[in-house]
Amino acid sequence: MCKLDRVQYQVTISVSSDVYYIDLDDEEFKQKWNQIRASLEQRANEIWKKYRRGNAKKRHNIDGIILELAIKKGMFDETPDFMVKCTYTSFIPNTTSNFPNGRELVIRNLDIIKKVAEV
Known part of the structure; x- marks a missing residue:
């Protein structure tokens, strides 16, 4: 078994x-x-098809591509400084948990970062 080194940051x-x-x-x-x-x-599917390999290609999750296209086309009130989303992990193969077990934060505007500390 491979040991993973992890670093946690508080942003x-x-x-x-x-x-x-x-x-x-x-x-x-x-x-x-x-x-x-x-x-x-x-x-978004046309763009996805151009990916050669990698996890994005395997998962066929095009939501990120759609978000970027929507931002470029001005489909939101403004360009978002950040986005948040509850995430779900599959504990049983080919299923998704009914319980959120994380919260993703995507920071697009780095100027809003005030402090980063390793915890």
Whole structure:
């Protein structure tokens, strides 16, 4: 068995009234996301097909491609400074847990980072 070295960081970001973010779990956003996804899915699949290999190719998860296309096309109120999403892990092969076991944070605007500390 292979031992993995891990490093954990605590990141403090500035969330003020001029910071725009997207909560991908927000019910109102999910409705908007369904419309965006439907309009950009074909183009995202075309881009995905150009990937040669890697985990993104294996998973065929095109949501990231769709998000980037939507940002480039100005489909959100503003360009998001960051995005958050609850994540789910499969404990049984080919299934997804019903319980969130993590929260992903994608920071697009590095200027909102106020502090990074190893914990």
